[in-house]
Amino acid sequence: MPFLALRVPTHQGEEPVIEAYPDFQAGHVLDLGCGPADIPIRLLRALPTCRVTAVDASEPMIRLATEAVKAAGLSDKISLRCERFQALSLDEPADATISNSLAHHIPNPLQFWYRLKQLTKPGGGVLVMDLLRPESPEAARAIVDQYAANESPILQRDYYNSLLAAFTEDEIAAHLAELNFSRLVIDVVDDRHWVVMGRVY
Ligand SMILES: C[S@@+](CC[C@H](N)C(=O)[O-])C[C@H]1O[C@@H](n2cnc3c(N)ncnc32)[C@H](O)[C@@H]1O
Secondary structure, eight states: OOSEEEEOOOSTTOOOEEEEOTTOOSEEEEEETOTTSHHHHHHHHHOTTEEEEEEESOHHHHHHHHHHHHHTTOTTTEEEEEOOGGGOOOSSOEEEEEEESOGGGOSOHHHHHHHHHHHEEEEEEEEEEEEBOOSSHHHHHHHHHHHSTTSOHHHHHHHHHHHHHSBOHHHHHHHHHHTTOTTEEEEEEETTEEEEEEEEO
């Protein structure tokens, strides 16, 4: 059973699947920037013996997440917290930390990785995914046209802006190096996403 089989919510049904940490069966997983809790719910369905702390700074998002978690019958397994990850404190560090599509929202990326290390126990697994910044605004426009052509104008604009706010592979690699994360590696998994995987010590 995979630790994570994340079907990443994207546009036009494009949902890359990522599997990692096949030895991880149970434990406390922290999701930073959980949004409507789609990923925690999928994770719990795959690994029912886990529990998840799912954190999001947006109250409306946490309200949506609360409804979704309740509808999934997982209220006892998923603890939702409306907090900024910057100020989050846990009773004890998580066994593993995940985060999808949060990094491009963050003005200080080093703070994100630093907090991720603080919130994850030594040796804990990490799986972080986000958009990859295209080489030019024209390339970003081409990605929007390719993957979000049928979305509403507001969603298309949001996707375009998110692509331009995202980090490059070299930038993320530099952030990891600056914090001496020798056991985390970045991989570019398709034309618009990167993934960082590994363990924090
Ligand atoms: C693009 S959504 C991704 C949601 C979810 N991870 C997913 O893949 O479906 C990014 C989320 O990060 C949240 N967010 C932004 N800044 C945050 C912060 N400083 N701390 C916690 N959550 C934050 C936003 O409210 C939003 O719900």
